[in-house]
């Protein structure tokens with residue numbers, strides 16, 4: 001599927017790609033609506049609808065992943081609530097095997113995430129994956145979300161990679177499109193971001209279900 005001899009740098013997304021997105025979906029779509037409903041005297045369905053509209057307006061922006069923004073916006077302590085359900089943070093099957101394989105093949109490996117540094121901390125504490133990366137870059141450091149084509153030249157200034165010899169794995173097609181527009185050559189779509197949702201392959205990008213397909 002991939003010619004590893006032609007790949008020097010591997011960029012990996014976190015949520016949905018390495019980690020089960022069920023945690024994030026549960027947190028924002030079920031847990032927060034329950035808490036928000038109680039706090040604001042709404043029923044859970046009303047709270048869910050109201051929150052969905054509030055979330056939608058921020059999708060694909062850095063605010064979307066900014067825990068401090070949401071703590072302010074919703075008058076809730078979002079980092080503390082995230083920790084409360086952190087038992088749901090799970091690594092996808094074969095991710096550790098894949099990271100071991102990359103480490104043995106001496107590839108440069110970077111975790112590149114839109115996630116906020118506080119979310120990243122909670123997830124790395126829980127999974128201990130941080131040791132596998134040459135560096136971790138949060139989109140806030142670049143100043144743009146990955147959906148924005150100008151993210152990639154910003155990232156290049158930080159870690160210097162060649163578009164020809166770089167692979168990116170993502171569970172968001174819009175981000176793969178933005179990386180493709182910038183010229184990153186090897187693009188992989190993760191078709192099963194959440195363990196609780198159906199597999200959905202991409203019609204544009206090479207799709208995998210688990211990373212064992214790339215080893």
Ligand SMILES: [Mg+2]
Pocket residue numbers: 013014015016017170171172
């Ligand atoms: Mg993702």
